[in-house]
């Protein structure tokens with residue numbers, strides 16, 4: 001247990017005891033925060049932690065302190081994290097509820113021994129949080145106000161109810177709790193100075209449409225500091241689900257996989273049914289977000305020069321970083337990975353020519369707010385339908401960039417990439433196919449992917465109901481899909497090099513497939529004589 005703390009002051013008065021916060025900053029929080037899953041700065045050059053804002057918050061017979069913690073670095077600007085703190089005495093914490101990861105340290109306060117814990121593990125704090133949201137009770141705090149909003153998803157009978165609560169064992173970059181087994185509350189750990197896009201999106205869809213395939217918005221907590229709004233948490237309806245669609249697709253792919261060594265190509269009809277249903281829900285989500293007469297924050301916009309420049313700048317910057325990362329990690333790739341990497345590196349001129357085309361090509365399709373980080377892991381599979389979650393947007397982008405409007409085809413591309421991942425992960429990396437020839441495996445997975453992609457795309461456009469102002473015509477659809485597929489696969493390349501090097505081949509293969517399609521279009525538009533080098537697939 002790190003650094004026990006002793007003070008003669010009771011917990012309820014510690015807010016005004018500078019020695020306590022200094023001890024936390026210097027001795028307690030650095031080791032503690034570095035064990036927390038939600039802390040993203042573990043690999044950075046940390047220079048310390050600072051207790052930024054400290055808000056006293058009632059917690060039944062006691063108080064909690066909602067701390068906005070600043071993590072300081074020598075290699076970049078500080079980050080802000082949310083850490084509620086509670087003090088529980090030994091008789092109060094004699095429950096299995098507080099896991100080791102929730103215990104910050106041991107404290108002796110005014111002769112009372114207890115634990116300083118992450119407030120989410122204190123039932124009194126959770127109950128108070130719920131009450132504030134349900135009753136929309138705001139609190140004035142230093143520098144601003146804590147604003148508690150209730151959404152349509154909270155049932156009238158629960159507004160004044162005392163409800164049960166628990167922390168969900170979701171170990172991710174945020175924390176989750178459940179109220180009354182009905183409401184899912186997400187506590188954002190890393191904070192940003194703007195409303196979290198997830199609150200904008202979920203509240204907009206719930207309040208302005210009939211789309212029922214997201215968990216309805218039940219409320220949020222915001223720190224309103226002057227002109228800045230910092231979102232601290234959001235509540236939605238809890239969804240009874242067995243698994244996410246990534247796992248469900250993996251289950252379906254098992255049947256497919258077992259048939260491969262027998263040289264049979266088998267996709268069950270219900271797999272196509274599921275793909276079609278997910279495409280339909282995706283289209284309905286976009287139709288709910290297509291709101292020409294609404295709030296300007298959601299109104300459709302054209303492909304302006306400003307947007308094109310933004311996307312091109314972001315993509316070329318990403319491309320530079322990915323090429324550098326690939327060169328640094330080239331020796332770690334296996335033989336097939338190295339060949340794919342070569343083809344990608346040799347294709348740079350062609351990619352740049354394609355980017356130029358995006359700068360100038362007339363485009364009459366429209367852009368709207370979209371999910372932004374759409375893949376199979378963001379869809380919960382219920383018994384016979386799908387519920388779409390996690391509208392926080394792309395984790396690598398700033399909050400302002402996550403609110404930029406794109407063609408909804410960016411989400412479509414995200415899901416197509418995800419199906420590609422699902423089949424490659426299964427076919428390339430399973431014991432059942434270990435002894436089979438790689439080019440055979442490649443043909444089999446390509447075939448599965450083509451059929452599934454076509455099914456998804458067709459069902460999506462069917463539900464959108466073409467012609468539709470969002471999409472000018474098929475040529476634009478095909479062109480924009482290539483833009484977003486390429487961007488996504490190049491993004492994934494960095495994600496895999498950093499987190500799952502064994503899977504680097506999947507995005508590399510995805511990139512090369514897109515470049516192949518781009519080359520086909522180029523040849524049919526300009527012939528072979530436009531001066532851009534051909535794709536070097538003979539390396540493969």
Ligand SMILES: Nc1ncnc2c1ncn2[C@@H]1O[C@H](COP(=O)(O)OP(=O)(O)O)[C@@H](O)[C@H]1O
Pocket residue numbers: 170172173174175176184215236237238239240244389390391392
């Ligand atoms: N409304 C909900 N009902 C039930 N479970 C949910 C709900 N929203 C999210 N979850 C569960 O919590 C996990 C994390 O949620 P997500 O929104 O992806 O958070 P994060 O941004 O922390 O990844 C999901 O994979 C899912 O299992």
Ligand SMILES: O=P(O)(O)O[C@H]1O[C@H](CO)[C@@H](O[C@H]2O[C@H](CO)[C@@H](O)[C@H](O)[C@H]2O)[C@H](O)[C@H]1O
Pocket residue numbers: 246373375376377395414417418419421422492495
């Ligand atoms: O954590 P997030 O959901 O925001 O997204 C990150 O992690 C994803 C992996 O969990 C990663 O997604 C990639 O791998 C998925 C399979 O694990 C696949 O379905 C996706 O298509 C693929 O992009 C995502 O890129 C990353 O941002």
